[in-house]
Amino acid sequence: MVERGGGGGGENGVAAPPVADGAVPVAGVEDPRLQGISAAIRVVPHFPKPGIMFNDITTLLLRPKVFKDTVDILVERYRGMGISIVAGIEARGFIFGPPVALALGAKFVPLRKPKKLPGQVISENYVLEYGTDCLEMHVGAVQPGEHALIIDDLVATGGTLCAAIRLLERAGAEVDECACIIGLPKFKGRCKLNGKPVYILVECRQ
Numbered sequence: 001m002v003e004r005g006g007g008g009g010g011e012n013g014v015a016a017p018p019v020a021d022g023a024v025p026v027a028g029v030e031d032p033r034l035q036g037i038s039a040a041i042r043v044v045p046h047f048p049k050p051g052i053m054f055n056d057i058t059t060l061l062l063r064p065k066v067f068k069d070t071v072d073i074l075v076e077r078y079r080g081m082g083i084s085i086v087a088g089i090e091a092r093g094f095i096f097g098p099p100v101a102l103a104l105g106a107k108f109v110p111l112r113k114p115k116k117l118p119g120q121v122i123s124e125n126y127v128l129e130y131g132t133d134c135l136e137m138h139v140g141a142v143q144p145g146e147h148a149l150i151i152d153d154l155v156a157t158g159g160t161l162c163a164a165i166r167l168l169e170r171a172g173a174e175v176d177e178c179a180c181i182i183g184l185p186k187f188k189g190r191c192k193l194n195g196k197p198v199y200i201l202v203e204c205r206q
């Protein structure tokens with residue numbers, strides 16, 4: 001299966017968005033919690049720019065039962081798998097990642113936008129719908145051979161997750177899976193990015 005941008009370093013050193021290349025199921029459709037999670041996500045048309053249907057998880061956070069259901073589903077999936085790193089992507093991965101990390105007894109590693117981390121970092125550029133961005137991770141946060149879970153709120157093109165995977169792998173970690181609360185329908189709930197499975201709870205509403 002062909003992948004673009006899988007190893008970093010596309011044109012101008014910036015990786016292109018990836019192509020889905022595998023099959024991983026979404027959370028079981030029979031799980032009654034998923035409907036509540038989907039219903040708690042507000043869709044804001046034309047934010048932050050015309051034509052974008054923004055899937056806003058802040059409304060989910062206002063409902064403690066639904067927020068807990070969301071965290072619980074992830075904890076239930078990853079408990080007992082030997083994951084020692086939960087890496088969260090700035091900014092919304094910082095909301096869902098830490099409670100999952102605590103429940104798993106794993107460390108939380110923030111993957112931040114440029115020039116936010118004070119220590120020595122490694123960086124990965126990636127392509128957004130318009131322009132580029134970058135994620136950074138502290139050197140020494142991850143030890144070679146550790147098993148990692150990457151968490152964010154939403155996967156759209158997958159460019160952000162691919163940059164996160166590259167960061168963890170450059171540090172020698174084994175990325176077991178990426179988990180997002182929301183995924184665009186084009187992923188059909190099943191995908192791999194950079195060869196890593198992506199677990200999606202609910203489809204993005206557009």
Ligand SMILES: O=P(O)(O)OC[C@H]1O[C@H](OP(=O)(O)OP(=O)(O)O)[C@H](O)[C@@H]1O
Binds near residue numbers: 093128153155157
């Ligand atoms: O799959 P992709 O096309 O890469 O997009 C997904 C990313 O976009 C959003 O973050 P954003 O870049 O808007 O940053 P923010 O969370 O700091 O607002 C979202 O939280 C994901 O991190």
Ligand SMILES: Nc1ncnc2[nH]cnc12
Binds near residue numbers: 052053056
């Ligand atoms: N439609 C969307 N809603 C929320 N965050 C996003 N990040 C990229 N696309 C998004």
